[in-house]
Structure formats: C-alpha cells, structure tokens
Amino acid sequence: MAGGSEEKQMQLELESVIGFNGHVPSGLISHPDREHLIYPLGCTIIIYNLNRRKQQFLHGHTNNISCFTASKSGKYLASGQVTYMGFKADILMWDYNKRECCGKLTLHKVKVEALAFSPNDKYLVSLGGQDDGSIVLWNVLTKEPICGSPASSLNAGHALTVTFSNNSDDVFITGGNGTLRVWEVDLANRKLRPTECQMGQLKRVVTCLAVAEDDSCFYCGTSTGDVLKINTRTKLLNSYGPQKKKFSLGVTTLRLLKTGEILIGSGDGKLSLCIEPDYKELNRVQLQGAITSITLRGQGHQFFVGTSKAQIYRFNYPEFKQELVASCHSEAINDIAFPFATAELFATCSKNDIRVWHTVSHEELLRITVPNMTCNAIEFMRDGKSIISAWNDGKIRAFTPESGRLLYEIVNAHSMGVTAIATMSNCKRIVSGGGEGQVRVWELGKDSQHLVESMKEHKSAVICIRLRSNNKECVTASSDGTCIIWDLERFVRKQMILDNTLFRCVCYHPEEFQIITSGTDRKIVYWEVFDGSPIRGVEGSMSGSINGMDISDNGSHFVTGGNDKLIKVWDYNDGEVTYVGIGHSGNINQLKISPLSKYIISVSNDGAILCWKYPYPV
Template sequence: MAGDVGADVQMLELKSVIGFNGSVHAGLKVHPDRENIVYPLGNVVIIEHIQTHKQSFLTGHTNDVSCLAISKSGRYIASGQITHMGFKADLIIWNYETKDIYCRLSLHKVKVQSLAFSPNEKYLLSLGGQDDGCVVIWDVKTMTSICGSPAALKSAGMTYCVAYSNLNDNIFVTGGDRTLRVWELDRANRKIRPTDCTMGQLKRVVRSIEVSEDDKFFYCGTTSGDVLQVSVDKQLFRHYGPAKNKYSLGITALALVKTGEILVGAGDGTVALIKGEKFQKVKSTKIQHAGEITSIALRGHGHQFFVGTSNAQTYRFNFAEFTFELINTCHYKPVRDIVFPFGCSDIFATCSENDIRIWKGTKEALRITVPNITCHAINFMQDGKYIISAWNDGKIRAFLPESGRLLYCIEDAHNKGVTAIASTSDCMRIVSGGGEGQVRVWKVSSTSQRMEEAMKEHKGSVSSIKVRKNNEECISASSDGTCIIWDLIRFVRIQVIFANTLFMCVLYHPDEMQVITSGTDRKIGYWESINAAQIREVEGSQSGSVNGMDIASDGEYFATGGDDKLIKVWNYKEAEVTHVGIGHSGFINRLKICPNQKIIVSVSDDGAILFWNYPFKSSR
C-alpha cells in the first residue's frame, strides 16, 4: 500500500541538528579526548566537535534519551531512555570509536533515571525511574546483569542520581528524596549491599552526587540549596553549607575540580565556585533567562568548562576569569512553523512560544522575543523586507529581519488567535486565518494596515493558507474538514473540498493545477484546483496525523512529517515513499524543502530543528 515503508525505501541522511535537551540532568558531557561534547536531543545522542562543530549521531533509541554516562577512558558511552507506561526502557552502550551499538540492555520499567560506569569499565550501574526504583549492576564484557536491588527503603522517596567510586569497581553511591546510601558489590555472591548514611536531623532531597578523586568523600547538591559532604568509609555526614545565603531554587548540578574546589549550578541560573569546609563562594555569576543549570562538564583539568541549562542553551566558561559565552541555543518549547525567504536557502526562521528566531545555517542570527505569547505561524514577505507573524493573542505582528524591530502590529486581527498567515507576491496584501474560522484579507504597507474583507465559511480554526502566484486566489485548510479556494478579487468562495478529517496542511503543486492536503485521518489527498474533484488518496502515515508538507520547486517530489515522528519523501506522480528519515522524538509540526533543493529542515514538539540531505538533484 502507498505510504507503507517498504523494503526498497531508503533512509534519509541526517546532516546536522539544532537543539539540546536541557531537561536531562548531567546530560551535557565532555568526552575524555577533550575534543568533543556529548549531549542528548530527543531519541538521538549527539557527539559534536568543540572546534569544528562537526556532528555525529548515535541513533537507536525509540523515545527520548533520559540520561548519559561516559566511561573513564572514553571507550564507551551509555544512554538510557524513557518509554511508555507498562513497557521496559532500554539502555544502550555505544562503542565510541565506531559509533555503533555495543549492546542493548533492557530491565528497567518506563524510565532509566541515571547511569554510571565503574572506574575500570568492568561494570555499568543503572538506576530506574519512579515506576521502577531499582539499581542494577551490568557486566560490560558479558553484556548481562549481575544483580539488582530496590534503590531505597519504602519509607524514603524517589532516588534521583548515582555515582561510582573513582578507584574501586565495587563501591557506588545513590541519593534522592530522604535517601543517601553507599553500596558495595559482592560479585561472588551476586549481591549489592547498601549502608544508609547517618544524617542526624538533616532531611534533604539530593539531585546530584560527585565523588572525590581519592574516594574519601562524596558531595551532594540538594534542593534546599546547600552542599553536603559525606565520608565514603564511615557513611557519616560531615559538613554542609553554605549556612547562609543558600542557592535559590536548589543546587541542580555539581562538578569537582582537581584543586579541591567545587563548581555548583543552581535552579535560578547561578554558577558558582565554592571551597573550604564551609563551602564559601569564591566566584559567582548568574546567567539571565537560562532557566536552571542542569549540567556542568569540565574540559580537562578545569581551564574551561561547559554549562547546559533547562532552556536548551549551552555556555562555555573560562575558569580563571569566570566569564562565559553562549555557544549553542535552540527552542525549548514546541516549534510551530519554519519558513525560508523567497529564493534564499542560507537563512530561515522558526517560531515557538515567546519568540521568533532567525538562523544562518545552524547558528542563531536574531531572536525576537514577545513574552508569554505563542507564535503559530510566520512568513517572509517576498521582497524580504519584513517578517509577518501570527500570534495567539489575536494580533499580526511584522518585524524587520535585520534588527528584529517591530514595524507594525494589527490589533484584534482575529478574536480567537491568529492561526495561519500568508502574503501575496506583490507584498501588498496579507491573508490570515483565525481560531474562529474566518479568513481575512489585509491591505498593508509599513505605514498603514486595513482589512479589505473577512470571509466567513469555515466552522473550525484555519490551519494553513497558500496564495496562488497570480495573487488572485488562495486556498485555506481548516479543522472543520474543509479546504476552500477563495477568489481574492471578489472575496467569494470558488470551490470547496470536503473530507472526514481535520485538515492540517494544504499545498499547491508548482503548476497550480492540483492541490495536496493532509490531516488527522493520516491520508494525503490529491485534488483538482479547478473543480475540487479528488484525483487520488493515499495512506500518509501508519499512526497519527500528517501535520507538515512541502513540495519541491520542480514538483517531482514532496516531503511529509507528523505524529509518527518520521520524515517521508514521496514521488509526486507515483504517490510512493522513496526515503524515510528517523530522528525526531516529538511530533513533527512543519517541514520545508529549501529553495535550492539541497536540504529538508523539519521542526517538532521537542524543540528540535533537524537538517536532512535532500536525496534528489533538481531537474530544473
């Protein structure tokens, strides 16, 4: 059946990605070779060269990566994932040299919470999430589990993190909600034996643990905003601090420096260097608008370190001066739309909650922020002079693409939010769709904006609008199961397409004789644009709606993406899938084939932007 992924279907090549899952605690790592950083994005683990930014991808997980660990020599990378309720969550050990799967291990339910390698790489320690609550020791060489045990007493809460000894393959530590334990592995009897640490009256929730190089102490970052020092041998709590001025929103990341100092990251974006028995601040800085610090990764002996935040940003810190620079950034909320300027393939724009971002290649060139409002759709005017955007507060905003300055704002454009937007090629008019179902035409210039007409036939929100090249017609797709072709001269309906679906996307074929539609019924429909007669219908997805489509400028191929998280490239005439791309872990919302037909860019609910090599050469 058309739409099925058959044996002759080839894989799309993933070229590069923009994104970082900052919600994974300790998810940003520096590889021991000091040349690469390793981090998760969706169901992919990315290895990126620090200098050249060249990326490699470890693909094999079926859902979001939830934790990462790198062995001491760097030979192995381990990653765990989250899955659905009732299913087991895989953890994968990767061979770093070959970038292949060394082994896949499955025992934990729903989620793998934390991972750690033993110092000699003999064992891998894994901790299950809330629905599992067990620690398991795996033999790396034989790829089997040795033993496991519940991570905490039933009277305690959830265990969040694990850390291995630096010198002994048989000692490790776990910490969490009112639980802190030192464990010893008895390999001969296949048992792990815990000893609870004596904390006295102190009650803490531990979110991060680091063991000192000599294995005498381990240090814990807590949600109370202080650091605990605990003896490994005696399991006795020794110090905690600072006594005053605790870190706001808790300590969310820790790293030990060779000199004995400690780097801490806090929930309010503070990064600080502390030392001494009272954990006094030596240096401190606060990163604005970064969210919480979720990762601190030292490069070598600490001349430089990297910081990852929950708002999907990565910073490089100079250790001596304690200054930082932003090296990577991305959306951390669902990306709603993507658009290229007319005839330009080097620059594109994306929109999400709070902001519009303009990208030059994989680097952010400009960010336009409108706090607490979601941008549903964006479009470049064909002359490239400004960007128009549709917002859920019912306004249409136009911005200058070089400076991001607001050029004009159309107030109350639609009373249930603006959900779709398009412009005519002469840059004189904007066509907008709203949550109430109206399609409105606006006469615009930089100095004046007035509504020409409101066309009221849709009963549901408008999801997509496309304008014909002659600017005399447009087509709008709606969640009411109709697509309407409108006359933009007389402002009346010309034709209407009916289907038993919520339409998500509509496109004109480049010759404009046909249109193709997609929606929640998983079907891709071909229709005559003259009389709205259906030509054919094919299965576009095995599961979930088809949310985004784009057709190449030569009209020979088109690409789709949706809730099945797959990018599919189709032969237009045959209506058959030729290539499939696997990499997104969130629902794909929109995608675009760049004007020069060299790459496909797709955006999804997990905030990721993925670049795929377009598999065909243009015939034009």
C-alpha cells in the same frame, strides 16, 4: 502496506541538528579527548566537534533519552530511555571510537533514571525509575547483568542519581528522595551490599552527587538548596551548608575542581563558584534556565554548562565569563520559513520568540522576543525586507530580518489569535487566518495597514493558507473539516472541499491544477482545483495526524511529517514513500523543502530543528 512498500523506502540522511535536551540531568558531557561535546536530543545522541564544528549522530533509541553517561577513559558511552507503562526500557552501550552501538541492556521497566561507569570501565550501574525501583550492575565486556537489588529501602522514596567512586570499581553511591546509600560490590557472591548514610534528623531529597578525588568523602546537592558532605568510610554526615542563604530552587548539579573549589548549579539558573566549609560564593553568573549539566574540559581550565532552556555555555575558569556555544528553542516550534530563492537562512517561531538561523553553520543570527506570547506562523516577504508573523494575542507583527526591529503591528487582526499567514508575491498584501475561522486580506501602505476584506465561512481555526502564484486565489485549510479555495479579486468562495478530518496542511502542486491535503485522519488526498473533486487518497501514516507538508519546486516529490515522528518523502505521481527520516522524538509540527531543493528542515514539539539532505538532484 499503503503509502509505499517497505523494500523501496530508503533512509533519509541527517545533515545537522539544532537543539539540546537540557532536561537530561548531567546530559552534557565533554569527552576526555577534549575535542568533542556529547549530548542527547530526543532519541539521538549528538557528537559535536568543537574545533571543526561538525556533528555526528548515534541512532538506536526508540524513545526519548532519559539519562546519559561516558566512561572515565572515554571508550564507552551509555544511554537509557523512557518507554510506556508495562514495557521494558532499553540501555544502549556505545563504542565511542567506532561510533556504533555495542550492546543493548534490557531489564528496567518504563524508565532508566541514571547510569554510571566504574573508573576502570569494568562495570556499568543502572538505576530504574519510580515504576521500577531497582539497581543493576552490568559487566561492560560481556554486556550481561551481574546482580541487582532494590535501589532503596521500603519506607524510603525512589533513588534519582548514581555515581561511582573515583578509584575503586567496587564502590558506588546512590541518592534520592529520603535515600542515600554507599554500595559495595561483592562479586564472589554476586551481591550488592548497601549501607545507609546516617544523617541524624536531616531529611533531604538528593538530586546530584560528586565524589572527592581521593574518595575520602562525597558531596550531595539537594532540592532544598544546600550541599551535604558525607564521609565515605564512616557513612556519617560530616557537614552541610550554606546554613542561611541556600541555593534558590535547589542544587541541580555540582562539580569539584582540582583547586578545591566547588561549582554549583541551581534551579534558578545561577552558577556559583564556592569554597568550603560554608559554601561562600567567590563568583556567580546568572544563566537562562535551570542548570542541569556542568562538564569539565580536561582538568577544568575550561568547562561547559547546559541549562533547561536548551542553552550550552562555555566558561574559562580564570575569567568566569560565559560564552554561548549553542542555543535553541526550549518550547514547541510552530512554523518554519525560508526567504525567497535562498537556502542560506531560515526562521523558526515558538513561544516568546522568532529566531533566524544560518543553515550551514546552524548559528543563531537573530532572536526577536515578544515575552509571554506565542508565535503561530511566520513568512518572509518576497522582497526580503520583513518577516511577517502571526501571534496568539491577535496581532500581526512585522520585523526587519537584519536587526529584528518592529516595523509595524496590526492589532486586533483576529479576535481569537492569528493562526495562519501568507504573503503575496507583490509584497502589497497579507492574507491571515484566525482562531475564530475568518480569513482576512490586508493592504500594506507606506505608513499604514488596512483591512481590505474579511471572509467568513470556516467554523473553526484556519490552520494553513497557500497562495496561488498569480495572487488571485488562495486555499485555506481549517480544523472544521473543510478546505476552501477563495477568489481573492471578488473575495468569494470558489470551491469547498469537505472531508471527515481536521485539516492540518494543504499544498498547491506547482502547476496549480491540483492540491494535496492531510490532517488528523492520516490520509493524503489529491483534489482537483477546478471543481474540488477528489482524485485519489493514500494512507499517509500508521499513527497520529500529519501536521506538515511541502512540495518540491518541480512537483515531482513532496514531504510530510506528523505525530508518528517520521519524515516521509513521497513520489507525487506514484503516491508512494521513497525515503524515511528517523530522528525526531517529539511530534513534528512543520517541515519545509528549502529553495533550490537542497535541504528538508523539520521542527518538532520538543524544540528540535533537524536538517536533512534532500535526496534527489535538482
């Protein structure tokens, strides 16, 4: 295989993860040991120790996790994934204490919609997605399927959610689009026997379920924004409400408390503490993003809430005030930057905001928000006094790293948005690239910023700019299939590199006599800076473009990441892969080796930030 033989490749060690997939329904789980929060991100499950603030990871899925659950005892976890049309979607069962996979269950097609364990860890029930439509009962001990059935009747829509009763291993409930059923397990005949719940004229899409402690009744949250109460024994609608003031954008999750009150999360981000029969609000808090998970710690004296905007909040029941436990970008992350000579902090940018993170504790230290705009690139000024950022509205904005205060903005820097940026080591100039293909140099005065020169040779967006250490030369990569080496004293082109690719990334070797490039053709090519001639090329990826590249301070190794979702560490001289990092589930947009070569930080389309241990001693 080109790009390094399989035998020599070793696994890159994942140090920490910043991110939470808030789109998995009830994906945030407080473990019964009360010490850990468990949640999915991409194809990884994260076990987070609340007291020690340490993370552990469960790897095994080949694609995004679509549903996640834990058994009542906490002994087992189960997670289902999505796959592609025509393929089977796996369910992985995990032994929590051993922190390892203990079973792979494969029957459903395309997507696993929902999972639930029976109260005594005897069975696992799984629900297939829209393209599958079946429900399967599994034996937890043998990991074998016991029986299956279509999840809903022919004229009903597909089922979306499943939950077991609290006291019986033989009764579970499914709900979905026009379907609500109570199922009984007939083990002797290996059959699942469903009974439709009678709701009269009421037509609802059931999005979430909660069963009363004594199993006498259960509650269904609906996309209409009301809650149905069903008698488990008679399968009849008992009541529903609120009649008038429904929950905006639907009830997305609900939890019953020992006090008899109900916690209701809605699509507009409101968390409400309600009481029956009319679901009157006793308390209410507005959070960021649709509420997708509510999980109780212990008896519910404390609980955690997860939202679609990748936020995790902690609540104490008596005060009912939120405390942000973890947050991350919920949109694609476009760039990452370290301050000069320190690996303690780094910054990332996305739609609407720039965030500064503490590398070790992965706490968010600062958030700079520019509503409805997308930040394409960021760079710390060498003196550490400002963060320079490139935005899609054509502006270059500079902020202070401590407070996030706007220092200055250069308006109309580029007519089709600013797509790339680099700063000179003397802190006196900025080089920017735009969507229209121009490369511009800006002089930074004490109170003003002015354009020094505009260089027009690229025909398409400038994606990447790298400066030489003496500030007299830079190289720009563009999606027009060219890389240009510029003279920054005379503002003319020195060399043009042409290739049959849309260039996505370029790097100078630290000795600055060679550059390496890559892009949509998946090849990594070494070039001579002096005359722009190609030295050699290696196959960089088996699938998808390479979007990010960075080289170590000593030039012995470089890292790449792209649409194959893999981090690869390369030996520069041999042109071979030595380490591979598996963990991202979205396309990798950018990655950087930290100063002093301690970490590799990679960012992706799904808003995840992964921190890897750099595998070589400095």
